[in-house]
Amino acid sequence: MCDIAALKDEQNSCLFNTRRLRLSNVLLIGVGGIGCGIAVHLAGAGVGSISVCDFDVAAAENLNRQFIFTTADLGARKAEAAARFVSGYAPDCRVTPIVQKVSGQNAADIISGYDLVMLACDNIPTRLAVNEACSMRCINLIDSGISGGCGSSYLYIPGKSACLACLMDGTAESADKRTVGAVAGIVAGIASVTALEILSSKSHKKAGKLILTDALNNTTDELNIKKLKGCRICGGDLNVG
Numbered sequence: 001m002c003d004i005a006a007l008k009d010e011q012n013s014c015l016f017n018t019r020r021l022r023l024s025n026v027l028l029i030g031v032g033g034i035g036c037g038i039a040v041h042l043a044g045a046g047v048g049s050i051s052v053c054d055f056d057v058a059a060a061e062n063l064n065r066q067f068i069f070t071t072a073d074l075g076a077r078k079a080e081a082a083a084r085f086v087s088g089y090a091p092d093c094r095v096t097p098i099v100q101k102v103s104g105q106n107a108a109d110i111i112s113g114y115d116l117v118m119l120a121c122d123n124i125p126t127r128l129a130v131n132e133a134c135s136m137r138c139i140n141l142i143d144s145g146i147s148g149g150c151g152s153s154y155l156y157i158p159g160k161s162a163c164l165a166c167l168m169d170g171t172a173e174s175a176d177k178r179t180v181g182a183v184a185g186i187v188a189g190i191a192s193v194t195a196l197e198i199l200s201s202k203s204h205k206k207a208g209k210l211i212l213t214d215a216l217n218n219t220t221d222e223l224n225i226k227k228l229k230g231c232r233i234c235g236g237d238l239n240v241g
């Protein structure tokens with residue numbers, strides 16, 4: 001059998017620190033359209049350990065974007081089905097399923113001990129609970145989301161950049177739940193590259209920058225997000241970094 005880990009090292013060597021990737025331990029919250037892409041991209045790049053957290057089950061209406069599930073997985077816990085798929089796809093990656101709903105009560109315990117948290121869910125209370133827990137535990141957080149043909153990715157580094165509470169101030173949950181698999185794929189790719197940069201080189205260059213992609217109009221923009229004055233999570237400084 002070929003040495004998959006060695007082949008990945010060869011592929012990554014000019015872009016990322018493969019040794020650091022292999023030693024990394026990532027928590028992915030939400031195995032939806034974006035989360036499926038993130039799990040595959042990180043495992044494929046040689047990240048050593050990924051925990052996939054989702055309480056929900058695979059459903060037929062989501063298969064257009066949740067491509068790691070098949071019709072045979074319908075009704076199965078997504079965290080467990082995702083762990084099975086990723087373990088087969090990348091046997092050099094240790095994948096742990098966590099079947100749990102993340103809330104303000106358990107977020108700090110669930111995220112504890114990871115090098116990076118990848119947040120890919122459309123639920124604002126969950127995102128804010130994870131944001132607060134990451135701030136408290138000083139763990140870097142990448143948040144991603146899609147709505148229609150648009151998507152976003154944001155890197156929060158506690159102590160350095162504005163937090164998700166500042167980013168989402170006044171934001172309502174999108175009423176449009178229709179999502180195109182290809183758009184989820186674009187956002188998953190952007191978020192995954194940011195993750196590989198952070199894990200392998202500790203690069204902070206994308207901290208506090210919201211990357212916005214409009215797939216239908218073929219545009220990508222980068223916005224600097226400022227800390228809101230008085231934010232109880234990230235300190236209330238008006239300056240980023």
Ligand SMILES: [Zn+2]
Pocket residue numbers: 162163164165166167227228231232233234235236
């Ligand atoms: Zn904040």
